[in-house]
Amino acid sequence: MIKDKSYRQIVFLSGKGGTGKTTFTAAFAKLLKNKIVIDCDVDAANLYLLLKPSGNKESVFIGCKKAAIDLLKCTGCGLCEEVCRFDAIKNFVVDQISCEGCGFCVRVCPDNAISFEPNISGIFFKGKLEDDSVFFHARLNPGEGNSGKLVTEIKKEALTNIDEKTEWILIDGPPGIGCPVNASLAGSDFVVLIAEATLTGLHDLKRLIELLKTFKFRHGIIINKYDLNEEITRAICDLANDNGIEIFGLIAFNPDFVRSLQLGKTIIEHNPDIKTQIEEIWSKIKFEIPTHQI
Numbered sequence: 001m002i003k004d005k006s007y008r009q010i011v012f013l014s015g016k017g018g019t020g021k022t023t024f025t026a027a028f029a030k031l032l033k034n035k036i037v038i039d040c041d042v043d044a045a046n047l048y049l050l051l052k053p054s055g056n057k058e059s060v061f062i063g064c065k066k067a068a069i070d071l072l073k074c075t076g077c078g079l080c081e082e083v084c085r086f087d088a089i090k091n092f093v094v095d096q097i098s099c100e101g102c103g104f105c106v107r108v109c110p111d112n113a114i115s116f117e118p119n120i121s122g123i124f125f126k127g128k129l130e131d132d133s134v135f136f137h138a139r140l141n142p143g144e145g146n147s148g149k150l151v152t153e154i155k156k157e158a159l160t161n162i163d164e165k166t167e168w169i170l171i172d173g174p175p176g177i178g179c180p181v182n183a184s185l186a187g188s189d190f191v192v193l194i195a196e197a198t199l200t201g202l203h204d205l206k207r208l209i210e211l212l213k214t215f216k217f218r219h220g221i222i223i224n225k226y227d228l229n230e231e232i233t234r235a236i237c238d239l240a241n242d243n244g245i246e247i248f249g250l251i252a253f254n255p256d257f258v259r260s261l262q263l264g265k266t267i268i269e270h271n272p273d274i275k276t277q278i279e280e281i282w283s284k285i286k287f288e289i290p291t292h293q294i
């Protein structure tokens, strides 16, 4: 039987860091009930600082395998160093940060001197928010390059918590347009782009819009700090117009955004006027989110 999907998955993206993406995700997470919140910025998770989940339960994340040479077995032929295209082997020692886990050295070693074991690349956490909804965030170990895989893993785990009450999956996406962003987008119903009125903000927004158009993800824009450079704000509006993208709202620069971060609060807890603006923006976003069937 075809059944209407009970929840909608929304991703917040910005193309670059520092645009206020996490601030807005936190505000919407505070506003909405019956949700699951996932911080997919696994290289620099910070949404938990604002949403303050409790009772965090840890799980290890196994990334790629890593090579290690057993010097008792190694006869010093040098073949492994020769074939490693990542230059991860020097003087019969594998640099665990440079090793990309391709396994080539393991296959060529004539003396079976190289082990190839799964590597703990990070941790992810499941906690509870004050309204009892679940919150996931993760920490990738320094130098690990499996952020896309970790994003997929954390989302998979988070989605097992969907129940009949779940209405929203809110995802704080990673910066950029690379593999972790693609992983955060998988299965999403709508993307909210947080744009900033700066030249780099405009540049990154264009790249992100191209990506979303290519993969046909529906999206809309919030312009943050629009009054910093009204010429660029106009350019963002023109870009949106040309691409048929809705602008949900323009938020002015306000020192209260920084103050609320310093206090570890969401902006809607700190400034009632901005709360009203966020509520108005949400009513527009909600109207745009497609209802579809599974």
Ligand code: SF4
Residues within 6 Å of the ligand: 066, 067, 083, 084, 085, 086, 087, 088, 089, 094, 098, 099, 100, 101, 102, 103, 104, 105, 106
């Ligand atoms: S597994 Fe691949 S990257 Fe790692 S040391 Fe061996 S050849 Fe180099």
Ligand code: SF4
Residues within 6 Å of the ligand: 069, 073, 074, 075, 076, 077, 078, 079, 080, 081, 092, 108, 109, 110, 111, 112, 113, 114
């Ligand atoms: S290929 Fe094997 S035997 Fe040769 S240097 Fe590397 S670890 Fe040692």
